[in-house]
Amino acid sequence: MVEIRTEKLLLRKALHDDLGAFHAILSDARAMAFWYRPPHEDLAVTQAWLADMIEIAPNIGEDFAVEFEGKLIGKAGLRKFPTIGLIFHPDVWGRGLASESLRPIIDRAFTEHGLPMIEADVDPRNESSLRLLSRLGFVETRRERRTSLAGDEWCDSVFLRAHSPHTKGH
Template sequence: MLKTQRLILRGPRADDLDDMFALFSDPRVMRYWSTPVHKNRDVTADMLKWRIKNWPDWPHYFQIEHEGRVVGSAGNHRSTEIGFMLSPDHWRKGIITEAMSAIIPHLWDTTDHDELTADADPLNAASIGLLTSLGFVETHRAKKTFFINGVWSDSVYFSLPRPLQVPAK
């Protein structure tokens, strides 16, 4: 678990289902996500069970708890790739910046990644701006990377190299 001024970043729990379904069933949240909107709770419940089962082996993708509710998720979800999602009720309040500012140093401390990577839809200006503000640099772009609900999306890819460590004197 990580704590920031406003947030608790923690592993998934069974009682997160309602909050997670609210996120994954919201078309605004899922607009640039790599899977379709969850049409029923069973899809979200299966995903949550998987996250709970795998948390002990991969404790790097966090539930974002704010004022007692899960309002999003963020972290390193596979390989070196990071990602994040947030309830629209909390957009433009610095929540993901605050979360990732705690998560990134944690990842450097707890993984052997040489870099962190991310991808975003080129139309997702908010995520691109956030990644850039965190120090990520665009590496390349690709066409037709996701086909969700009959629509192709493109991707822009980013990288954040591991900081150089200055030897202690």
């Protein structure tokens, strides 16, 4: 897996040593407010999640651990082509780091992986993610109610899509 350096970030392969940092994010109720599952209460849950992330086959997806100032702050990528996603620690929200991490990932998806489009599934209450994806060229394609059960709460979805600038007609 490649490493990507941006002005402020390092995007790299996730490592088993990242367990503590990822658990700090995935057990934080603020970070997980719009995630597809409730906060991780047990380190073993995060360990299984991290193992799945590490073991993604290159033909299935490309998910990056994201470092800022030498510290792991989250993950961004395409866990399963063509769906993009990210989660960052709340301490770094509002600094433009999500946008900075997604731009090269989107570019790689279109240029290196040849994807004709990328999709996102966002909780409609997550207004900041919807604004971010809109700025990155994503457009809403549909909305659905009760698409996932996070703990005992049903969540709705806004589905968005961005097309490759290299695809004929886009």
